[in-house]
Amino acid sequence: AQSVTQLGSHVSVSEGALVLLRCNYSSSVPPYLFWYVQYPNQGLQLLLKYTSAATLVKGINGFEAEFKKSETSFHLTKPSAHMSDAAEYFCAVSGGTGFQKLVFGTGTRLLVSP
Amino acid sequence: NAGVTQTPKFQVLKTGQSMTLQCAQDMNHEYMSWYRQDPGMGLRLIHYSVGAGITDQGEVPNGYNVSRSTTEDFPLRLLSAAPSQTSVYFCASRPLSGTDTQYFGPGTRLTVL
Numbered sequence: 001a002q003s004v005t006q007l008g009s010h011v012s013v014s015e016g017a018l019v020l021l022r023c024n025y026s027s028s029v030p031p032y033l034f035w036y037v038q039y040p041n042q043g044l045q046l047l048l049k050y051t052s053a054a055t056l057v058k059g060i061n062g063f064e065a066e067f068k069k070s071e072t073s074f075h076l077t078k079p080s081a082h083m084s085d086a087a088e089y090f091c092a093v094s095g096g097t098g099f100q101k102l103v104f105g106t107g108t109r110l111l112v113s114p
Numbered sequence: 115n116a117g118v119t120q121t122p123k124f125q126v127l128k129t130g131q132s133m134t135l136q137c138a139q140d141m142n143h144e145y146m147s148w149y150r151q152d153p154g155m156g157l158r159l160i161h162y163s164v165g166a167g168i169t170d171q172g173e174v175p176n177g178y179n180v181s182r183s184t185t186e187d188f189p190l191r192l193l194s195a196a197p198s199q200t201s202v203y204f205c206a207s208r209p210l211s212g213t214d215t216q217y218f219g220p221g222t223r224l225t226v227l
Contacts, residue, residue, distance in 0.1 A: 009154065032213050043118075043204055043218035044157075051213040090156060101147075101172070102216055106156035 002027045002093045004105035012111040019063075019078040021108050023091035026072065031095040033074040034102070035065055038088045047089070050074060061085070086112045116140050120205050120219035127195040127226045135190040135222050137205030143217075144210045146188040150174065150201040151221075157204065163188055164210060195226045 007022040025031055032051050036044040048059025055067040061084075065076045076089060088109045094100040121136045139146065147162035159172030163182040177199060179191040188207075192199060202223050208216040 034216075036218075041221075043220045044206075045218070046215045049213070049215065101159060101162065104149075104157040106154060 002031065002095060002103050004091050004093050004103060006089075006091050006105035006108050008108055009106065010109045010111060012113065013081045014113050015083055016080050019076070019081045019085065019110065021076040021089050021091075021110065023065075023074045023076065023105060024072050025074060025091075025093045027093055027095050029095045031093050032100070033065075033067060034092040034094075035059065035063070035074075035076050036090045036092060036104075038090065038107075040087070044090060047076070081110075081112050083112050083114065086110055118205055118207055118217050118219035120203075120222050122222060123220065125222060125224050127192075127224065129196060129226060131195050133192050133195065135192075135203055135205075135224075137188045137190065137219060138186050139188075139205075139207040139217070140186065141207060141217065142185060143207035144185070145216075146182065146205065146207045147172070147216075148178070148180065148188070148190045149204045149206065150199075151204060152201050160190065160203075192224075197226045200224060200226045 003026045005024045034049045035047040038044045048057045050057050050067045058064045063078045088107045090107045091105040092102045094102045118139045144165050148160040149157040158174045161180040163169045204221050205219040206216045208214045
């Protein structure tokens with residue numbers, strides 16, 4: 001079975017500061033990893049994904065994540081937070097042969113203060 | 115290209131009532147799924163389908179039914195609503211490959227009194 005742990009249900013940063021949202025995964029097969037963002041009262045949209053190509057993945061809105069197999073991590077970063085980054089972020093994992101379901105973490109709400 | 119659409123956006127039910135949440139996609143995706151989102155619990159999979167006529171249970175299927183008669187539509191039925199089903203429901207679709215992006219609808223906010 002696969003699972004994802006997101007450390008910290010809330011993360012607060014100041015505008016212009018580094019954003020770091022943590023995600024650790026558990027998978028018995030090589031994983032595919034995803035970060036989704038949910039803005040208030042909206043559905044989820046894909047930020048970026050790792051599908052076994054480059055370990056450093058760049059996504060939309062200046063976000064990136066690095067797959068570290070030794071640490072079973074896929075943390076999301078952005079060098080400089082913007083007010084518009086305030087949202088909830090979900091890490092998700094799938095993987096294996098045949099049809100694979102997507103398993104989500106519990107989410108991290110990012111708060112950005114001026 | 116509308117993507118994934120859901121209706122209604124908001125719904126209030128009384129305990130014991132039944133209703134159907136509608137979901138449609140126009141991307142010819144084989145896979146469709148329903149999630150519920152509750153505070154602090156992330157998204158939990160209710161039911162999913164890998165093609166017309168094929169459905170299966172997810173993590174929290176009790177109290178919900180689904181069917182998939184066409185590729186485009188995947189309705190979720192609440193048979194007898196309970197307050198524990200108060201939640202935000204999201205429909206999603208993607209191709210069958212596990213590396214493909216999953217697209218989400220805008221959600222239905224359901225309150226059961």
